[in-house]
Amino acid sequence: MRRLRIGLIGAGTIAQSAHLPAIQRLADELELVAIADVRAGVAADAARRFGAEAWYVDYRELIARPDIDLVDICTPEFLHGEQAIAAAEAGKHVLCEKPMASTLQEADAMIAAARRNGVKLMIGHSRRFTRRYQEVARLIRDGVIGEVRLVRENERRPRAMYGGLELPVSHWAPEGERPWLASAAYSQGAALTNAVHETDLARWFIGQEAVSVYAAARVTEPGGEVPDFLTYVITFASGALAAAEIVNQLPNGYPYYHMLEVVGSDGVIRAADPPMSPLEVWRPDGMTYPLNFGHLLHVDDAYLEELAAFARCVREDGELPLDPWDARQALALSIAIVQSSQTGQPVTLASIEPEGRELEGA
Amino acid sequence: MRELAVGLIGRGDALESLTRAVRYRPGIRLADRVEPGVPLPDADCLVCAGLNASERAAVAALALAAGRRVAIPPLPSADDQARRALASGSIVQVSPLLGYAALRELAERVHRGELGRRYGLFALHHLARSAAAAVDDALADLLHYALEVLESPVIGVYARRSALFGDQADAWHAILRLADETLVTLEVVACLPVSWPEPERLLVEATGSDAVLRAEPTRQVVTASDRAGLTRGVPWRPDPSVGYLEAALARLEQPDSPSELRYLEVLSALLAAATEQQAVRL
Structure with missing residues (x-):
């Protein structure tokens, strides 16, 4: 079996904590050829550590290589549209990190470019490949709890979540500016960074489209520019609800934590991290939950499964494990969350659709 | 005496x-x-x-x-x-809810400023599926408790009153914005199946820059698993009536009409928000 040759764009935290280690573990199926990052030192170091033969500062040089079969995009979302479309136009299959893009127009253009060029496009919603959520989806599919009527997932992160990973790289930051994730010039905050996971899970579990969203958000980080705390309620066509509270700036003693409850007409599924973590440290001044990366969903096998599934789909020209339309609709919900939190009123999904949109759901 | x-x-x-x-x-x-x-x-x-x-x-x-x-x-x-x-x-x-020692303690610690900068209060009360008729009362209880914990004026409210499992309303979801920017999320749903190990489920999490206070006072259950693989829960928690009585006597001793009326104002906005399907500013 010929190994698929892969190029990775954006060697930041998610690439070095999740994608590149997964590519290394899939060495029988994937050959890492090149890495691109606007930070030359980061690109060169990642290429050396993960065994890529080349590195670039300009991603266009990477996608110009004829020997690359597929591109893995791990850049901030405001670059996804441009880079995914360029890769598709160059005939590369594209795996792109979530959220799909910054806008629905970009997302639609990405889908159109992939169709036009006959390449596969998948958005890396890692939780679709996480065992916990796959088990929940299977139970729902098997009818164990009947019709899903309520999905509640709360997500809590300590401030130093990524700091604890001891990565040799941090989030990209323009010179003299704060990291892109915390900058209003580049990010829309927790609604797209975190909640696009929850919005995707809600659609997946409820199995239909949403009608409206109400959300409230705030900035808790002193001097912060983008919301890092949000709470929302989504109403689906059948009247089913999805709700979440997402908090990103908790004291470091608090563990990374998810609480998922799916309530159906015939029962309840609960898939929360046990209270609160299997690792606790007691000292004279009290108890803490040290950062426990066994609970970080993205360092489990989710990314390995995600990359392996996409590679299999490319090699066999099979069905995509996750249609880009699903990612597009999860993005739509996240954008509705942003708009609702800004206007202070519920937002309908119909009201945020781009004018003259031609694409329909897959 | x-x-x-x-x-x-x-x-x-x-x-x-x-x-x-x-x-x-x-x-x-x-x-x-x-x-x-x-x-x-x-x-x-x-x-x-x-x-x-x-x-x-x-x-x-x-x-x-x-x-x-x-x-x-x-x-x-x-x-x-x-x-x-x-x-x-x-x-x-x-x-x-003040009958539960953990929830009284949580309130006292918030009042002492242990949270640092307050972020939010998440409060969930899940009842038995058969208790749909009690969700309005349970929401009132949860709302009153939340306002007592946070003691900051409410400036905006959104709420949904839903019938998730039948024709009768059995769920409340509410989001409150407070003047100090704290965001309050309330969820009351009559959704627990008869096999659920707890007769009700209460969870309150207060989040802030310096601490997270988390209370799950109903999570005190002896769990028994039999050879058929069936697991049942037997609650053993202390009777909340003792704490409730103390709170009632203290409140009768020192009534606080302005706070009581503020609660009614928020409740009124919440009911209006649920009826109109719009957020309401106070």
Whole structure:
């Protein structure tokens, strides 16, 4: 079996904590050829550590290589549209990190470019490949709890979540500016960074489209520019609800934590991290939950499964494990969350659709 | 010193528990106990438990007319009669959630400033699927508790009252924005199946820059698994009536009409938001 040759764009935290280690573990199926990052030192170091033969500062040089079969995009979302479309136009299959893009127009253009060029496009919603959520989806599919009527997932992160990973790289930051994730010039905050996971899970579990969203958000980080705390309620066509509270700036003693409850007409599924973590440290001044990366969903096998599934789909020209339309609709919900939190009123999904949109759901 | 004569109004297990709490509480004596719908008992003060929405309102009206001091669970409607009753100062509201030591402790720690900069309060109350008729009352109890914990004016409210499992409303979802930017999320759903190991599920998480305070007072269950693989839960938690009684007596001693009326104002906005499907500013 010929190994698929892969190029990775954006060697930041998610690439070095999740994608590149997964590519290394899939060495029988994937050959890492090149890495691109606007930070030359980061690109060169990642290429050396993960065994890529080349590195670039300009991603266009990477996608110009004829020997690359597929591109893995791990850049901030405001670059996804441009880079995914360029890769598709160059005939590369594209795996792109979530959220799909910054806008629905970009997302639609990405889908159109992939169709036009006959390449596969998948958005890396890692939780679709996480065992916990796959088990929940299977139970729902098997009818164990009947019709899903309520999905509640709360997500809590300590401030130093990524700091604890001891990565040799941090989030990209323009010179003299704060990291892109915390900058209003580049990010829309927790609604797209975190909640696009929850919005995707809600659609997946409820199995239909949403009608409206109400959300409230705030900035808790002193001097912060983008919301890092949000709470929302989504109403689906059948009247089913999805709700979440997402908090990103908790004291470091608090563990990374998810609480998922799916309530159906015939029962309840609960898939929360046990209270609160299997690792606790007691000292004279009290108890803490040290950062426990066994609970970080993205360092489990989710990314390995995600990359392996996409590679299999490319090699066999099979069905995509996750249609880009699903990612597009999860993005739509996240954008509705942003708009609702800004206007202070519920937002309908119909009201945020781009004018003259031609694409329909897959 | 003369013992305080306490009259009780309630029914069922709640009344029995409250009766036991009064009997074993030094400094007070049980004057009488009645079910709702009969004349108020003769006593120095009255404490109510286990009443539904209409019974809470009826007791408040009777007490107002008779000039009696009474502690009732929070009123789930915000009409003029409720306003007059709470403005009188003789009728006080006590959330049954204060019966739980963990929730009282959480409130006290928030008041002491342990959270640092406050982020939010998440409060969830899941009831048995068969208890759909109680979701309005449970929301009132949760809302009153949340406002008591945070003590900051509410400036905006969004709410949904849904029928998730049948024709009858069985769920509330509410989001409150406070003047100090704290975001409050309330969820009340009658959704627990009969096999759920707890008779109800309560979770409160207060988040802030310096601490997270998390209380799950109903999570005290002996779990038994049999050879057929069936697991059952037997709750063993302390009786919340004792803490509820203490809170009621303290509130009767020091009524706070302005706070009670603020609760009604927020409740009124919340009910309007649910009806209009719009967020309401206060």
